[in-house]
Amino acid sequence: MSKVIHYGIVGCGMMGQEHLRNIALLPDARVAAIVEPDAEQAALAAAMAPGAQFCNDIEALLAVEPLDCLLVASPNHMHLQQLEQIGRIRPLPMLMEKPLYSDEAQAARIASLGYAAPIWVAMEYRYMPPIQALIDQVDAATGGPLMLTIREHRFPFLEKVGNWNRFNETSGGTLVEKCCHFFDLMRLILRSEPVRVMASAGQSVNFRDDRIEGRQPDVWDNGYVIVDFESGARAMLELCMFAEGSRYQEEISVTGPNGKIEALVPGPTRFWPAHLGAPPVPQVIVSPRSPKGPQIVDIPVDPTLLDAGDHNGSTFYQHDRFRRVVMGEGAVEVTLDDGARAVAMGHAAQRSAMTGEAVEIPAPESVLRSVAGAV
Template identity: 40%
Template sequence: MAAIRYGIVGAGMMGREHMLNISHLPGGSAAVTCVADPHPLSRAAALDLASSLGRPLKVFSSHGELLESGLCDVVVVSSPNMTHFGILMDILRHPRAHHVLVEKPLCTTVHHCKEIMAAAKARPEVLVHVGLEYRFMPPVAKLLQVVNSGEIGKVKMVAIREHRFPFLVKVENWNRFNANTGGTLVEKCCHFFDLMRLFAAADPVRVMASGAIDVNHKDEVYDGKVPDIIDNAFVIVEFDNGARGMLDLCMFAEGSKNEQEISVVGDIGKGEAFVPEGIVRLGTRAGGRDGVQTSPAADVRIKYEGLHHGSSYLEHLAFLAAVRAAGSGGAAPAVDLRDGLLSVAIGVAGQLSIEQGRFVSIEEVLS
């Protein structure tokens, strides 16, 4: 098969991470042919990376030039959050069809997510995958298999703890402000709200959250403005089947053994996943504490671990397979636009709940 040609819009940290993941896909199946970024330093870094990989690369200063070039079949959008909407609309309106992998969050607002969905309906030949790659982390995927097998019974509670380091420095510090990111619960935590939906096998109904900016970024000033992104929160999500989810987020917890700890409790048992420890625990009410079993979680398909424990590589495998299938008339993205919309909607509801100190319904934010 001919190699699928990839163009990447946004050559910052994640854009170059996508370049590395694609370079490790099965031999000859995919190639990054072009990159677009308005920042000269990012373009230079992409060229340096391509050179180190022994790959030719064409660089552009705008995504419009990339789309007009005819050099790519697929576009990976890894630009700052607030640019996703405009770039996606340009891709979906372009005369030539380009399949798309867009980094999370889909957009920074529910309204923009819905506009993208409407535009995509007019281009059924275009496949759009939303980059919620935490689904593909081996411990998470293994726990999801356990839950779907019925071993823990009907899911009642999903608890996700992310205790980690602060936000990284990005180009022009765009990720320091809610107006650019959608807020921490959208920018960062859409991953976890997506996982809650998967484990609960249900859709969200309402959200209650408490959070603040307590430690990080308080002494930073950019163009006279102090960052407003929260660095810790508790978020409760209620689902339409009666299940509940809870997120415990702390971004000044570098002293943690695991960055993510996921607990799913059903009426029969409990399953847990730990990242980066890479293990899954399973126990039942009948077996008690002594019956809890621990097993490693790995995926032999991973050829590049990267920044996300191999999940981005597995995501690219799934996306490439869908793109190949789309060429023969039958394909659906592993993570679709509705998944992207609802992960953003829960985050938006959480941000609003923190601001107003009340439960916020998903119906309210979707309308």
């Protein structure tokens, strides 16, 4: 492999362009080839990745040499089919955007997937600096996590190509599309597997009066999800997507027998009102039971990384670690199994909200077996 890592990119909409900006910040990395069928998005991508070859389809992209790795950032409902197609033609190390799949019926295809190269599922929230600090300190601060609360108060879904994120059938639904990040964090922080999900959610404000090609958008914009875990710990998600006036977008708290630790994460810098001055700085707060007294630490993020995306610098850190995998110098940190389990939790939450009943989550052992050689 050459010293420079050559990326092939599938999908250069809003998230794909964030990836392009962050790849440009990596040492010894460049984008060699791109598939983007939308002319407007392709033009924007061309300006960000000068010299990249634009291809009409995935087959043409995979024929490009040199190509060392792939990033897939296409609309959700395309992910699994494209993953399977790449696996048949030329499996290269891949950073696959979440969710790994969108339709609950597709879980069996994940379980039978064969892919002869590493796959890293893009769970950017893991790599936000304040959340990383919380993860690193959680045991020392809490004495072992027993309760976890994640609150996201944010803006509505942004407009994307073809409005695919406004409909359940193409997005997978809000608790999959948006919230698989948070279910991944629950498993990671609690180091346990979910056994039961209870949820209440719906569409209360956003897009209710919209019509897109004669159809009303049906994605939910708020909800509560409670998850019981094998360890006896429990977690809760509170989502509101009509609360963009909040000072912090994500607030995460973890409590155990010795105390509590919190991470406060601002929303995208570009949305902070200029008349309010500088945007808030991320914080981590440790609150021991004894001696009492919260300890507040600012976790500033490099402004260059803030300007490169909407995820508090995490996209850059994720690519930096993925690059080590491509170079053969590191291991995949967010596996195919992690991605599948987070989506399964999202689908379970959506079923619970629709039926009003708790949903049991069996351990997906078939997924564990199928990905053992691919991660």
